[in-house]
Amino acid sequence: MLKWYGSRNKIKYNFQKNSKIYFKNKIKNNSLIINKNFNQKFITINLFIPFNWNFIIIQxxxxxxxxxxxIYNLTYFFILPVVKTALFLKYDYQTNNLNFKFLFxxxxxxxxxxxxxxxxxxFSKLFFTKIKFKGKGYYIYKNLRNTIALQFGYSHLYYIYSFFITVKFLSKTSILIFGINFNDLNSISYKLYNIKPINIFTGKGIRFSRQIIYRKTGKISSYR
Known part of the structure; x- marks a missing residue:
């Protein structure tokens, strides 16, 4: 085995050495490796698996x-890809809870x-909200097409279409809205609420169940 100890070999050796140092400093500055002074920041996610669902970890x-x-049941399934290098995984058999801890x-x-x-x-629980009406002449009824109609004194028709929401007729002044889609339930509920918002002076209009309403006593003349 022959070795060259001339100046050209020394230049090549210094170039390789400096390139390695530069690469290590670049990794250190970009925080791509963990050192003693590195502040570890984790994001922790807890996912409860219902008892009618099962899951398999695949690599x-x-x-x-x-x-x-x-994650699957008899009807639906989900596939979640997760990076393995920056993940700490823990599963609790008693609570059926998955704990993800991401490094970055x-x-x-x-x-x-x-x-x-x-x-x-x-898929495993329902979301619901209850809406009440208050005021003289405000009531709801079912028409011939089995559709809930609202009577608020308007001369024109106002339609609200919902595809994933079920409405239950409780009484003439209250309805129950429930479904499996939380966002759709929220949008439909606030569309109904905005038809006739509550009046802070008279207390008439549409309100959610257990909603706190602050009423004003009247104009300035009533304080005198």
């Missing part, structure tokens, strides 16, 4: 850095999990 051979959570914080993780929980839990 594909051609994608070793990803693991897939296959990202706002999109929190936003995605928030909407995923709304969709996922909507």
């Amino acid at each position: 594909k051979l051609f994608l070793p850095n990803y693991i897939y959570f296959y 914080t990202n706002n999109f993780y929190s936003l995605f999990i928030k909407f995923f929980k709304i969709i996922f839990y909507s």
Whole structure:
């Protein structure tokens, strides 16, 4: 084995050495590795798996850095791809709770999990709200097409269409709205509420059940 100790070999050695130092400093400055002075920031996500759902953890051979959570029941299924390198996973058998701990914080993780929980839990529980009407001449009734009609003294018709919401007729002054989609339930409820908002002077109009309403006593002349 021959070694060259000339000036050209020394230049090549210094170039390789400096390039390695530059690469290490670049990684250190970009916080791509964990050192002693690195402040670890974790984002923790708890996901409760209902008892009528099952899950399987899958790792594909051609994608070793990803693991897939296959959550399923008799009708629906979800597939969640998660990066394996920056993940700490824990499962509690007693509470049936999955605990994810991500090393690198990202706002999109929190936003995605928030909407995923709304969709996922909507298959196992119902969301509902109760709306009441107060005022002389304000009432609701069912017409010939089995449609709930609102009577608020308007001369024109106002239609609200809902495809994933069920409305139950409780009385002439109250209805119950429920469904599995939380966002659709919220939008329909506020559309009904905005038809005839509550009047702060008379207390008449549409309000949600258990809604706190502050009434005014009247104009300035009533205080004198």
